[in-house]
Amino acid sequence: MSHSSQAVQIRQHGGPEELQLVDVSVGEPGPGQIRIRHHAIGLNFIDVYQRSGLYPQNLPVQLGMEAAGVVEAVGEGVTHLQVGDRAAYASNPPGSYCERRVMPAMCVCKLPDAISFETGAAMMLKGLTAQYLLKKTLPQGGLQPDDFVLFHAAAGGVGLIASQWAKALGLQLIGTAGSAEKCALALANGATHAINYAAEDFVARVKQITGGAGVKVVYDSVGKDTFEKSLDCLRPFGLLASFGNASGPVPPFAPGVLGAKGSLYLTRATLFTHIATRESTQAMADDLFAVVASGQVKIHIGQRYPLAQVQQAHRDLEARKTTGCTILTL
CATH class of the missing domain: 3.40.50.720 (NAD(P)-binding Rossmann-like Domain)
Known part of the structure; x- marks a missing residue:
């Protein structure tokens, strides 16, 4: 069974004008995968690097490295997530700029009830980066x-x-x-x-x-x-x-x-070396969740853009007009 989803793709490397909103069909998860419906999506500089071609991608490609939402379906072999779980992730391959997607479950973590979807989407890639820098690098x-x-x-x-x-x-x-x-x-x-x-x-x-x-x-x-x-x-x-x-x-x-x-x-250093296993991803996420839930670290969302305004979001990020975290909303 397939499900419709809006998604942001690029067909060639270039400026923000290459970001196009398209309709895609999303199927069922295979072994080791989940299907997740997003509530909020994180925006990061790595998205700019992938769009511009500094980090070349196989084209066409759907951009985005982090988001938060609800698990809709679980593939064979996935034991740490269940249908209905609130979840958040920073993960390869790119593809979070969308309403829903099928993706590897390895780097997806259950999101504690005390942390909102918007905060979860804003903090995973940036928070896990801060974690590996201050604790491991x-x-x-x-x-x-x-x-x-x-x-x-x-x-x-x-x-x-x-x-x-x-x-x-x-x-x-x-x-x-x-x-x-x-x-x-x-x-x-x-x-x-x-x-x-x-x-x-x-x-x-x-x-x-x-x-x-x-x-x-x-x-x-x-x-x-x-x-x-x-x-x-x-x-x-x-x-x-x-x-x-x-x-x-x-x-x-x-x-x-x-x-x-x-x-x-x-x-x-790169985040994705540090989250190369389920165990390391979960341990780092648990550390991040704990310091956020304690109130010692507050996640500042400085900007919100509807998914359809993703081009403007990229322009503002590259022009250093943003502060704190930026999210795309659905």
Whole structure:
């Protein structure tokens, strides 16, 4: 039996105008799959990378990496979900920009009753990213209370979650953002310091804040525009964790630079390596659910767009007009 669904597809890589709303037919789940009807859908920079071709896709493709809704059908072998369960996910392959879909069940988690569908859709990819960064992507010796960390784009979806979570862990998070208003938002959400990189040199300010020592780790989703200066913010043996390309991909560089700047470490981390198994996905999600349910981390939904306005949502995201999380509504 097939079910109708509206979905957003691209037939070629390009700008937001390539996002087209179409009618599709959705069938029954196979082994290891579920069918889910969405209540809300998350918007992320990875969607922009896939649309533009920075992360090439086999075309045509339905975009979107996270959502929340109700399980409509369960395929053979799926034991952690049942029909009627409230659920949320961040998952490959893309395809969440739709009313309903059939998808792998592995990365879909039951959504606690205390967390709304909108919050669930907004927090999975960004919250699980903050989780693996602060808990798993660590410098030599780990992080202890009162350690300084630098987090770029601190007023974005991942940044606001990470700022609050870092405060709960006792860390001193130095956040960067592109305006005074965004800096104020980062400070209101747990950042110890905020630097407007449009108005001041963030390297000099980081050195001032840390008494010249630098930070143990920089979490950088900006990419090309901040990469070299991020290295200059690190103390010896520090770690640069690159996890995004909002300003474009980092160009090739000589590894000897890392030695000259203090025997530094560099990693290019991705969420999907961390959620490659059902067990790891659930453990990370349980950690996220607990910190959100406790109130230590609040999920800020700064923008809501109807699914039919997905082109405008992408334009605003790329123009840095958004704060916190953005969702598409049905």
